[in-house]
Amino acid sequence: MSKDDLAQQLHSVAIHLLRRLRRTDDQMGLSGPRASALSVLVFGGPTSLAQLAKAEQVKPPTMARLVDALEQAGLARREADKTDLRAVRIRATPRGRKLLLEGRARRLRQLTQMLEGATSAEQAALATAVSTLQRLLQPPTPPKD
Amino acid sequence: MSKDDLAQQLHSVAIHLLRRLRRTDDQMGLSGPRASALSVLVFGGPTSLAQLAKAEQVKPPTMARLVDALEQAGLARREADKTDLRAVRIRATPRGRKLLLEGRARRLRQLTQMLEGATSAEQAALATAVSTLQRLLQPPTPPKD
């Protein structure tokens, strides 16, 4: 496979993989952005709105609306910050934590099951590919951003 | 790496790869859905609205609006279908074709350049991983859909 082909097909396969996984995510009853924000709360612990927005690469007003939705669904809570009365701490509720972990388990199950269809050699190649991509993606493109 | 870790990290790396590439796509001045629809027109030739919608996994009204936007930007054209007066044929204009091919080249350049940072062995692993994933993604999940 030429390097150009590899590049092209890498792009294509990433698109299709995510498209496939999105269906499983939908079973959680949460849109992608909401699930993703909740995930940050569950795995990263309570944060401010600004931090959460940054983590999700989104502007504060956008994140405020996502948090509104999570709150309304009983999956997250805004709490007062004792040391800074302007700020809020956003925390996943037990119910939010449970929902997210279940969805994650479901996605993992699906992916793991899919990977059953690969030989050991292929799995090894996938592991190498993942590490390689992680390394190559490291710097957020040269010096901009 | 355990199979579960592999699954998890495969998911994560796909997300980050696409996030990176999206920046390059933005330089084309076209949103993802518009660029993707235009791509179908350029590489697949003229099609009906319904076909285009299906190819993009979107409902006809959604596609109609995307085509409106492409048309307004001078990148695609609606033409009458001689054999069925209800239908339209949608075709990329030369300008649309040019824009898309340039964007694609840019994305390819970026990806190819990124892949320069991989050793030959890593590139081989990536090629194997891509083929494997293409095979595993083949059936659109068991018998639903």
Next chain:
DNA sequence: GGATTTAGTTAGCTATGCTAATTACTTGCA
């Protein structure tokens, strides 16, 4: 203690997705 900065929200715009309903044409059949 007043000016500036910072955290979050509100208001309002655009884009993308959907469903339901409409219009116009084609097809099928009695």
Next chain:
DNA sequence: TGCAAGTAATTAGCATAGCTAACTAAATCC
């Protein structure tokens, strides 16, 4: 042949998610 049923596209209207600009309230700085 002519009308019923089906099909292609559009229109209307709703929700979500992104943005910027403008505002409120609190913290910080001099």
